[in-house]
Each structure stands twice: as structure tokens, then as C-alpha cells.
Amino acid sequence: EPEVTQTPSHQVTQMGQEVILRCVPISNHLYFYWYRQILGQKVEFLVSFYNNEISEKSEIFDDQFSVERPDGSNFTLKIRSTKLEDSAMYFCASSGQGAYYGYTFGSGTRLTVV
Amino acid sequence: QKEVEQNSGPLSVPEGAIASLNCTYSDRGSQSFFWYRQYSGKSPELIMSIYSNGDKEDGRFTAQLNKASQYVSLLIRDSQPSDSATYLCAVSGGNTDKLIFGTGTRLQVFP
Numbered sequence: 001e002p003e004v005t006q007t008p009s010h011q012v013t014q015m016g017q018e019v020i021l022r023c024v025p026i027s028n029h030l031y032f033y034w035y036r037q038i039l040g041q042k043v044e045f046l047v048s049f050y051n052n053e054i055s056e057k058s059e060i061f062d063d064q065f066s067v068e069r070p071d072g073s074n075f076t077l078k079i080r081s082t083k084l085e086d087s088a089m090y091f092c093a094s095s096g097q098g099a100y101y102g103y104t105f106g107s108g109t110r111l112t113v114v
Numbered sequence: 115q116k117e118v119e120q121n122s123g124p125l126s127v128p129e130g131a132i133a134s135l136n137c138t139y140s141d142r143g144s145q146s147f148f149w150y151r152q153y154s155g156k157s158p159e160l161i162m163s164i165y166s167n168g169d170k171e172d173g174r175f176t177a178q179l180n181k182a183s184q185y186v187s188l189l190i191r192d193s194q195p196s197d198s199a200t201y202l203c204a205v206s207g208g209n210t211d212k213l214i215f216g217t218g219t220r221l222q223v224f225p
Binding site: 031 | 145146148150156157158159160163202204206207210211212213214215216217218
């Protein structure tokens with residue numbers, strides 16, 4: 001079964017450093033998403049991306065965050081200057097037809113900011 | 115603020131019993147409804163989707179939707195210890211492409 005692949009599985013970074021989380025969506029999917037889940041809390045929407053541009057973003061997705069699809073397979077989330085409160089699981093997801101039919105999530109990257 | 119509400123549990127059921135999980139949502143414009151299963155430390159896994167009022171069955175799982183009451187439920191028949199996980203209700207629709215998740219209900223199935 002097709003999978004969404006995320007790397008790394010765990011990243012530890014110092015506060016103020018930049019991190020890039022990487023995702024390879026399912027190959028024929030057109031809609032891409034990033035979500036995060038702080039330990040013990042809800043899965044929260046960050047951003048959706050379609051046709052090489054952001055289609056929607058949450059209030060969490062401020063100027064410290066950016067997304068990019070640098071080539072035909074990768075989808076990245078960059079956090080420019082990490083804060084302690086950015087520590088969370090970050091999930092990439094993709095869909096062939098948008099949210100209506102649900103998405104497939106990747107296995108996640110656990111980001112720990114120290 | 116669009117909300118999805120779930121009882122956090124834990125819901126404890128014996129092996130072989132029916133587990134009943136419930137969810138309410140606030141946005142009447144919601145069009146698609148999902149149940150995801152999440153094991154501890156893992157990512158959400160889609161187990162059921164439902165779009166119209168009534169019941170939808172898939173193996174041991176039945177999703178129920180009542181749009182008038184803004185209520186979604188998931189029944190798990192013949193519960194197994196391997197069903198022990200957190201079940202997330204998620205809702206999408208209207209003019210948005212995002213899923214809004216509830217906090218999840220932790221299910222424990224004991225032998």
C-alpha cells in the first residue's frame with residue numbers, strides 16, 4: 001500500500017535553530033498538508049498546499065514557518081527559529097482529492113527543541 | 115471557532131464486547147466525517163469515513179452519522195486487545211480543505 005514517508009523520525013535541535021522536516025507524499029497525490037500534535041493534545045492543522053502554493057494556513061503557521069515543494073517528490077516544512085513550544089510530533093499528509101475523502105498521514109517527525 | 119468534541123476516556127471494554135465511541139461537531143456546514151485510530155507515539159490511521167446520514171459498516175466497524183444532531187459515532191464489534199488505541203474523530207467541509215480533529219477517546223480492551 002502506498003505510504004507517505006517522513007524524515008527524520010526524531011530531531012533534536014537547540015532553540016533558535018532552523019529545522020527542515022521532509023516528506024515524500026504518495027506519488028499521484030496532489031494535495032499536501034502539515035499537522036502537528038503536541039504531546040497529549042489534539043492533532044492541529046498547520047497548512048495545506050495545492051498546485052505549488054499554500055491554499056490554507058492556520059494561525060499557528062506564522063512567519064517562522066514555510067513550506068516548499070522543491071521537486072516533484074518532496075514536500076518540506078521549515079521552521080526558521082525554533083522555540084521550546086515548537087516541540088511536537090509533526091505529521092505530513094497527502095490526498096488525491098482534498099480533505100473530502102480524508103488523507104493518508106506519514107509516520108511523523110518528533111521534534112524536540114531544547 | 116469550529117469544534118469537534120469527544121470524551122477523552124478511557125473507555126474500558128472486555129474482549130468480545132461492543133465499544134461505542136461518540137463525537138459531536140459544531141459546524142453545520144461539515145460534509146465529511148472520519149474516524150482515525152492512533153496508537154501511542156504513532157500517526158493517525160484512517161479507519162472509516164462517512165458522508166451521509168445513517169450507518170456505514172466495514173468489517174467490525176460501523177460509523178453512524180446524524181447531521182441534524184451533529185453527531186458521529188463509531189461502533190467496534192467483537193473488540194480485541196489490539197483495538198486498544200486512541201480514536202480520533204475528524205470533520206471537514208464547507209469552504210475549507212482542512213480536517214478538524216477532536217481530542218480523541220482512549221479505548222482499552224481487556225482480555
